[in-house]
Amino acid sequence: MFNLDDKGGRCTVVSERILNQWSTPVKNVVEQGAVRKFADAIGDLNPLYRDEGAAKASRYGRLIAPPTFSMTFDYGEIVGADVTEAGLIHGEQTFTFVRPLYVGETVWCSARLTDVYTRGGSLGKMTFYLYERRCADANDETILTERMTVIGKGGAEQ
Amino acid sequence: MTVDWHKGKELPVLTRGPVTRLDLVRYAGASGDFNPIHTVEEFAIEAGLGGVIAHGMLTMAYVGQLISDFAGPDSDIEEFGVRFRAMVRPGDVIICRGVVQEVMTQEVDVTRAKLQVTAENNRGETVVKGSARLRHVAAPNR
Structure with a gap:
C-alpha cells in the first residue's frame, strides 16, 4: 500500500467529484484475539476487553473493544482518491459512539473524503484531508462514526 | 446507581512510557x-x-484509557475527540489528565458529563488536547 520511494506523503487527488462518495462497505469481524492484541499494544488491562467472566457479569454481557479499536478496520477504497498514505500525519480524530463494539460481532465499515484543501504555513505547503468513517451492524444501524483529518506535505494536485 | 461527577473533578492521572x-x-x-x-x-x-x-492514535488510546477508567463499567463514552498538537518520540513519557467541565441531566435517570482531556510529554508540552462526553443511565432502565 505504501510507496517507499514517495517521500514525505506527497498526495494526489484526482477530482473533487469524489468528495462525499462513500466507499462500498467492507465486512469486518471484531475478533477476540485482535482485541486482546490491541489492548496489549496500548497497555490497557481493562477486564471488559480480556476477561470473559468479568465481561459476562457486566451490563454488556460480553467482551467489548477499546474505544479506538475501530482504527483496525478496513473501510474500503474511496474510488478515485489516490492518496499516498506513507508520510501522512494525523491532525485530528473524533469518535461518536452509539454503543461499544462487541467482541465476535460483524460490522460493516465505509469511509468518504469530505474535504481536501491546501494551506501555506511555516513548513511550506500542507494539504489537509478530511474523512468521515462509519461502522454499522448487519441491520445498517450505526455503531460509531469517526471524523479524521490527516495532513500531508505539499499541495494536492486536482 | 448514581455517579459522582461534578464540575472541576479531576480524573486520576494516567502515565505511560517511556x-x-x-x-x-x-x-x-x-x-x-x-x-x-x-x-x-x-x-x-x-x-x-x-x-x-x-x-497519534497510540497517544489517543492512552487518553481513551484515562476516560474509560474514569467512566467505569457503568457509563458509556458517547463522544471522544482530540487534536494532535505535537509529535511523540521514542523515550517520551506521556502524562494524561482530564477534568469534568460540565455535568448535564436532561432526562430523568440520564446523566452526562463533558470532560476536557490532555496528554503532555515529560517536557511539559501538550501533545494531545481534546474532549469527551460520558453518559450514565441509572438502573434499572439502562
Whole structure:
C-alpha cells in the first residue's frame, strides 16, 4: 500500500467529484484475539476487553473493544482518491459512539473524503484531508462514526 | 446507581512510557497502521521528521484509557475527540489528565458529563488536547 520511494506523503487527488462518495462497505469481524492484541499494544488491562467472566457479569454481557479499536478496520477504497498514505500525519480524530463494539460481532465499515484543501504555513505547503468513517451492524444501524483529518506535505494536485 | 461527577473533578492521572520503538512496532502490528514514519528511521528522516514518531492514535488510546477508567463499567463514552498538537518520540513519557467541565441531566435517570482531556510529554508540552462526553443511565432502565 505504501510507496517507499514517495517521500514525505506527497498526495494526489484526482477530482473533487469524489468528495462525499462513500466507499462500498467492507465486512469486518471484531475478533477476540485482535482485541486482546490491541489492548496489549496500548497497555490497557481493562477486564471488559480480556476477561470473559468479568465481561459476562457486566451490563454488556460480553467482551467489548477499546474505544479506538475501530482504527483496525478496513473501510474500503474511496474510488478515485489516490492518496499516498506513507508520510501522512494525523491532525485530528473524533469518535461518536452509539454503543461499544462487541467482541465476535460483524460490522460493516465505509469511509468518504469530505474535504481536501491546501494551506501555506511555516513548513511550506500542507494539504489537509478530511474523512468521515462509519461502522454499522448487519441491520445498517450505526455503531460509531469517526471524523479524521490527516495532513500531508505539499499541495494536492486536482 | 448514581455517579459522582461534578464540575472541576479531576480524573486520576494516567502515565505511560517511556514510549519505546518496540511499542510502536507492536501498535503498528495490532492496529494495521504500517505507515513507515512510525517504524523505519531512514524513512522518517527522509520525510523530514527527524526520526520515527509515535502513532497519534497510540497517544489517543492512552487518553481513551484515562476516560474509560474514569467512566467505569457503568457509563458509556458517547463522544471522544482530540487534536494532535505535537509529535511523540521514542523515550517520551506521556502524562494524561482530564477534568469534568460540565455535568448535564436532561432526562430523568440520564446523566452526562463533558470532560476536557490532555496528554503532555515529560517536557511539559501538550501533545494531545481534546474532549469527551460520558453518559450514565441509572438502573434499572439502562
